[in-house]
Amino acid sequence: MKITNIQYKNTGFFSKTMEDYLNADEKIQSFYNRFPSLRNFEKQIEEKKASHFTSSQRQRLVKVLQEQYSDVKTSSLTQKNIESLAEENTFTITTGHQLNLFTGPLYFLYKIISAINMCEHLAMQYPNENFVPIYWMATEDHDFEEINYFNYKGKKVQWNSNQTGAVGRFSTEGLQEVFEVFSEHLGNSTNAKEIKNIFEKGYLQHNTLADATRYIANELFGDYGLVILDADSKTLKRQFTPYVEYELLNQLSYKEVSKTISEFGEHYNVQVNPREINLFYITEGMRERIVLENGVYKVLNTSISWTKDEILDHLHKQPECFSPNVIMRPLYQEVILPNLCYIGGGGELAYWLELKSYFDKVNIPFPILLLRNSAQILSEKQQKKLEKLGVSVEELFLKQNDLLAKKVLNNSNVKIDFSQQKDFLQKQFDDLRELATKTDESFVGAVNAQEQKQLKGLENLEKRWLRAEKRRQKDMVERITLLQNEILPNQSLEERQRNFSEFYLEYGSDFIQILKDNLHPLQLEFTILTL
Structure with a gap:
């Protein structure tokens, strides 16, 4: 095996925003809290401890995770990690991803491996603390067209469905046909049979896309202690209720993020723009924006509306119906997790960089932002x-x-x-x-x-x-x-085009171990692996 590392800018595939971030350029420093280094993680731990992430918050998180894992064959390390979240010296390293069909692009693996390896590095550096890798499933996303396919050897394997609303709640009905098409491409080698087994058990033996995705991610990474979280939870949403209420009444995220992007946009491309209210209303088969018009709260494309008192009453009774959008989801994550670091791609980190002043206003520690590993095989x-x-x-x-x-x-x-x-x-x-x-x-x-x-x-x-x-x-x-x-x-980049199954077909489960052994989260360079 040969390993070569080159600077991200020399690939030509990374934005000026990320180049300046990786260089800790003076122009971008005001938009983040701490640069990703082992020394700065010590300060992040101290800040998170001082934020009083409470024992009751931890207990609720553990309970939700144990319920979500009740029907999942869980490794001893993952189970230990879930239980350790009840302890005040346990912290999380989080990455998130959409519920792409069969994980979607290859970089899904790179994100999770970055989180797992980062936890292992931190455990060696800070032996008195526990570190848990979290995969945050984007179950409330509603952009089905972005996730309903993956590429296999230049062919598009696609799932067609008329379902609407939050994709995590989608029925897996119709994936039998997808499985049959995909199986024809794979052949009958030992590794092909293993891939078929993962796909079949994931999608044909689970009723929802969230459950199927959890199964597949757990099959691939459970032995490394990965904890998979579905935040589409009434218990967790209740913890976030005060921030949702403040958003409905004061539109704070719009005000703060708008100020930030006016400065950010002087040097960099703005990744996302805030809405006046950065919340969706979510029920079975529907996820639509909440808007405020002439003192009345409305759900777009529906006849649903409330007065101020009515929507607040509804929020406190059914917090699960209120779903944060791309601007507020990061805050939701940091409110319900004892998190130190978010790991994402360049586009993701670019919109996180728009959020620091918003976090400061609501007095929630802004996490360290780490660019996920990228590689060429x-x-x-x-x-x-x-x-x-x-x-x-x-x-x-x-x-x-x-x-x-x-x-x-x-x-x-x-x-x-x-x-x-x-x-x-x-x-x-x-x-x-x-x-x-x-x-x-x-x-x-x-x-x-x-x-x-x-x-x-x-x-x-x-x-x-x-x-x-x-x-x-x-x-x-x-x-x-x-x-x-x-x-x-x-x-x-192939990581944005190819699915992991192409490499799994050749190398089997060893492929994941090879990546884990050779991708280093704090190296901050693009890796070329010759296998």
């Missing part, structure tokens, strides 16, 4: 092809046209480089501009236009020569193109 065969073609792992991430141009130039017998000519041309036009300003400034525009025309002519000559060289080196160009497309499907 290469086979030995692919690695040898790269070496034979003279393509380094860093060059692999160049835009395809740039990669081909670079390799064609390197492999050409004739070195064409018009840099000197361009420099000479620009010097001549600089002199002409100076002369024009001394004689008649009206000529400056004409000089500039002629300069652009001449430079464009040189660029066109370069492009024509490069096209000719590509034709002459057609075999190498085709081999590089095919190999890069194979490694980076759709010119994107």
Whole structure:
């Protein structure tokens, strides 16, 4: 096995926001609490302890988890982790993900492995504390079209359903047909049978998507002590009720996040914009926004409405009907968990960075934000092809046209480089501009236009020569193109395109152990694994 690490920015797939965050750039420091380092976790532990996360809160959390695991074959480590949450020296490291069909993109694994490994690192550093990895299932999400498929070897395996509302409550009806289609692709090897078994038991022996997802995640990660939480719970929602009430009455999240993004947006792309009320109303088959119009609270696309007193009464009687959106869900998480750190992808952390002032206002500690591990898996065969073609792992991430141009130039017998000519041309036009300003400034525009025309002519000559060289080196160009497309499907990171089953088919359960052994959460670099 060969392991190579490169900076995230050298992949070309990560935003300026994440590049600056990883570099702890001064422009972004005000938008987070503590940078992810072992030393800062000690301070985060102290802050969480001081926030008085109570014994009763812990007992409620443990009770809910024990109920949710009542029909799940639970490893001794997971059971121990659940029970330890009742103790005041236990803290969580949390990652979250949608309930994608059969886990969806490969990075689902990277998120959870990051959380598991982070807990193990912290346990060694702080032996007097307990650390529990949490997978927060996004059971209240209602974007079914985002989760109803996964890609397997370039084919889309899709589940069609007319159900609506919170996806965690969806019936698994209709997944028998999906299983039959997927099974045809897998074959009958030992690993294929294991994949089929996980899919079949997950989706065909559980009634809801939440239960099925819990089963699958537990099958993959239960031995590592992962605890899976479904926060669509009346008990947990009751604990969050004061924050929901304040949101309904004062629209605090809108005010605070709006202020933050006006500053954030000066340097970075704003990931999400707040609503006036950042809550949904949720019942069976429905999850719709709550809005306030002329003093009346309404549920969009329905006839449901309340006065202020009526909605508050309803909230206290049925808190499970109120669902936080993307702005308030992070606060819900930090209210009900003794959490230290949230692990997510670049897009997720970008919207968390909009929330710190909101957390400060409600006096809840803002967690450490950790970018999940990212990796590229290469086979030995692919690695040898790269070496034979003279393509380094860093060059692999160049835009395809740039990669081909670079390799064609390197492999050409004739070195064409018009840099000197361009420099000479620009010097001549600089002199002409100076002369024009001394004689008649009206000529400056004409000089500039002629300069652009001449430079464009040189660029066109370069492009024509490069096209000719590509034709002459057609075999190498085709081999590089095919190999890069194979490694980076759709010119994107494979972790966003491929499903874990492709690798599980080849390596079995060892694949997860390989990832766990070689991905390091605080390394903050992109990892290339050659297996």
